[in-house]
Amino acid sequence: MTRDRARKRAARALRHNVGGSYSAAHWALTDPKQARAADIHRRLANALRAFGWPVETDILPELGEYRCYSGPATLAIETEQQEWHPLSANLILSAHAPLMHEAPDELWAYADADQPIANLVSWANQAIAQGRRQALSATPGNHTECDICGDHYPQTHLLGVSDSAEDQQGGFFSFCPSCMFDTDIGKRWRPEILSHHLDELLYDQFAAPAGWNAIIALFACAAAPDWRRDLQALWHGNGILPLPATHWSTPEQLWLWLPEASTRPAALRHLGCGASLGAVMNAIDQAFPAARQQATHRLNREWAENAQEWDGPPDIDPITFLNHIWPASIAYLISFHTQSQERAEHRSPWHLWHSLELDLGRFDTMGRSDDDLSLEATLRHSIDVLASLLKIDVS
Numbered sequence: 001m002t003r004d005r006a007r008k009r010a011a012r013a014l015r016h017n018v019g020g021s022y023s024a025a026h027w028a029l030t031d032p033k034q035a036r037a038a039d040i041h042r043r044l045a046n047a048l049r050a051f052g053w054p055v056e057t058d059i060l061p062e063l064g065e066y067r068c069y070s071g072p073a074t075l076a077i078e079t080e081q082q083e084w085h086p087l088s089a090n091l092i093l094s095a096h097a098p099l100m101h102e103a104p105d106e107l108w109a110y111a112d113a114d115q116p117i118a119n120l121v122s123w124a125n126q127a128i129a130q131g132r133r134q135a136l137s138a139t140p141g142n143h144t145e146c147d148i149c150g151d152h153y154p155q156t157h158l159l160g161v162s163d164s165a166e167d168q169q170g171g172f173f174s175f176c177p178s179c180m181f182d183t184d185i186g187k188r189w190r191p192e193i194l195s196h197h198l199d200e201l202l203y204d205q206f207a208a209p210a211g212w213n214a215i216i217a218l219f220a221c222a223a224a225p226d227w228r229r230d231l232q233a234l235w236h237g238n239g240i241l242p243l244p245a246t247h248w249s250t251p252e253q254l255w256l257w258l259p260e261a262s263t264r265p266a267a268l269r270h271l272g273c274g275a276s277l278g279a280v281m282n283a284i285d286q287a288f289p290a291a292r293q294q295a296t297h298r299l300n301r302e303w304a305e306n307a308q309e310w311d312g313p314p315d316i317d318p319i320t321f322l323n324h325i326w327p328a329s330i331a332y333l334i335s336f337h338t339q340s341q342e343r344a345e346h347r348s349p350w351h352l353w354h355s356l357e358l359d360l361g362r363f364d365t366m367g368r369s370d371d372d373l374s375l376e377a378t379l380r381h382s383i384d385v386l387a388s389l390l391k392i393d394v395s
């Protein structure tokens with residue numbers, strides 16, 4: 001099976017270099033088996049979106065595969081005959097991860113695709129959930145210490161920054177998602193480089209810590225709406241050729257891992273093993289329609305108590321700013337709650353509050369100038385209110 005996938009990867013690379021063709025599109029529309037696969041592919045993508053998953057699809061098949069990409073996994077309707085495959089007479093639905101084809105498989109499962117779409121959605125959810133559990137338990141060696149909190153992770157699950165802002169040839173701090181905004185990390189990271197490293201990490205590592213998705217959400221929400229376009233130019237300026245992921249411009253399309261259903265807040269129990277940030281936010285807003293107002297009330301009270309010290313009221317209405325940051329607050333709460341369950345041997349990830357140093361000055365390069373608002377206070381009050389409503393321990 002592994003050798004066959006290696007062959008397919010090589011063929012995919014060749015096809016990628018050559019590009020798609022009109023004949024491929026024509027063939028896909030006139031061959032009955034291909035037409036059936038295209039129909040299942042379209043209906044499956046729509047059903048996954050209705051299930052709350054972020055989904056991107058390829059328009060044309062590659063090597064007989066009709067693919068869609070949801071969060072950390074690729075789902076494909078396969079039409080090629082495979083000698084090794086017991087279902088080779090039928091269409092096959094396969095799931096594999098990570099997204100990076102060249103990386104070793106951490107998830108590889110398949111099922112008969114000729115069955116009701118609801119069954120395929122259920123199968124995909126179970127396959128990805130089980131694959132995640134196995135990948136977490138099989139992750140080779142938690143040998144690398146986070147240089148800030150001391151928890152151990154696989155080295156590939158941590159990010160690093162130079163330990164000297166001036167000397168880029170110096171050593172590196174390795175840090176986990178909880179320590180992303182620690183005072184000791186300082187201003188060593190640059191958003192445009194960090195964003196690339198985050199995309200790479202999640203593209204390569206199926207068992208990556210859930211908390212990294214919260215970091216992406218905060219950056220994407222704090223940045224100007226057109227930041228992804230600027231990011232693309234910045235990446236190219238630094239010799240980085242891939243395109244930034246779409247979550248940098250549409251954070252509601254970001255995948256969040258959810259905790260096991262048995263320990264999950266009731267408002268999220270209808271969702272799968274993961275969901276888009278938009279789906280999670282809609283579910284919480286519907287279950288707790290007064291939550292934003294409660295958080296704004298707390299924020300206004302803090303502003304009133306500290307008005308003199310903080311040199312007057314903010315330029316932007318706090319509810320406007322809170323609405324910008326609300327998706328990130330939800331991503332923080334849910335992602336770090338999931339991480340605390342997936343990595344129970346670690347300290348509570350909420351130790352992040354002890355050394356958090358957030359201010360919008362750090363986001364200057366991301367196109368925002370309203371740096372007199374308290375990002376940290378907005379995040380804290382929003383998470384406190386949400387944690388109380390959802391009964392999640394953030395201590």
Ligand SMILES: [Zn+2]
Pocket residue numbers: 146147148149150151175176177178179
């Ligand atoms: Zn840490």
